[in-house]
Amino acid sequence: MPRESKRAKRERGVEVCRRMGELYPDVESALSFDGPFTLVICVLLSAQTTDVAVNKVTPELFRRWPTPQAMAAAEVLEVEDVIHSLGFYHTKARHCVECAQAIIASFGGEVPGTMEELVTLPGVGRKTANIVLNKAFGVVDGIAVDTHVYRIASRLRLVDAPTPAQAEPQLLDVLPRELWGPVNEQWIHFGRETCTSQRPKCDACALVDLCPSAFKANGKPNARPRRRSS
Structure with a gap:
């Protein structure tokens, strides 16, 4: 050519x-979420697995820990029990709790709305941040x-x-x-x-x-x- x-x-x-x-x-997104926090967690969980698999575990996950405040206080082992069907569930469970804790500690309990801030959250890279900005905040800062x-x-x-x-x-x-x-x-x-x-x-x-x-x-x-x- x-x-x-x-x-x-x-x-x-x-x-x-x-x-x-x-x-x-x-x-539309195949992930089921109802706001910036649940979207962050859904996308974090979706790494190297399917959206269908994520949607199977998130109803119970968000029933038990629906907010950053609730997730920040969760035991990692309990989160693991809920998401154990997903690949890399040990790391993902830890990131869920640490991400929520960072949202509380650094951003007053609200998911931040900029690329620079989002990528400081544990488990959140640029790909996840792009999706959250686009879907939760209507901000297109990349692909x-x-x-x-x-x-x-x-x-x-x-x-x-x-x-x-x-x-x-x-x-x-x-x-x-x-x-x-x-x-x-x-x-x-x-x-x-x-x-x-x-x-x-x-x-x-x-x-x-x-x-x-x-x-x-x-x-x-x-x-x-x-x-x-x-």
Whole structure:
């Protein structure tokens, strides 16, 4: 493939976002939350597990500890008992309690509303902070680049970074700021339904003409429809 100019890449990125908007015009978060605090905890718990799995444990979690004040006083072992079905539940339980304690100690019991403040909370990195800012405060300060967003951006060759964290600034440089807001949710759905990790459905993909990796996911030939012999 010939080297693509930055302008051409940006134009292709804008068209990707336009088509994603047509595919998922009203997409909402799959996580169940009712405010900034429960959202922080939900996103913290969702690392390396599914939203479905998180939604199974959070009703009991938030029944017992619905506020930062309640969670800050929880015993980590008790939180572990509630979320033990999730991966890395030992660390996540500790982060839930420590995060609540930090919200009390540093922010008067209110979840902070800036990137700089959110990333000081235990267990909260830039990806989590981006989601909380977007969903809880209506602030778009970046793009939450999870495994789905990273996979799609890499296959589209909008980024060439070795990690999701390093991919975010590249993606922000390619996409106009006014398009950042819905990227995470739309691309997550697209990654689950079409651009899957192992067997992407390139033959049914709305972006196939924009994708340099079409039918070559992970560098290998993939799922090109076969012609039937007559």
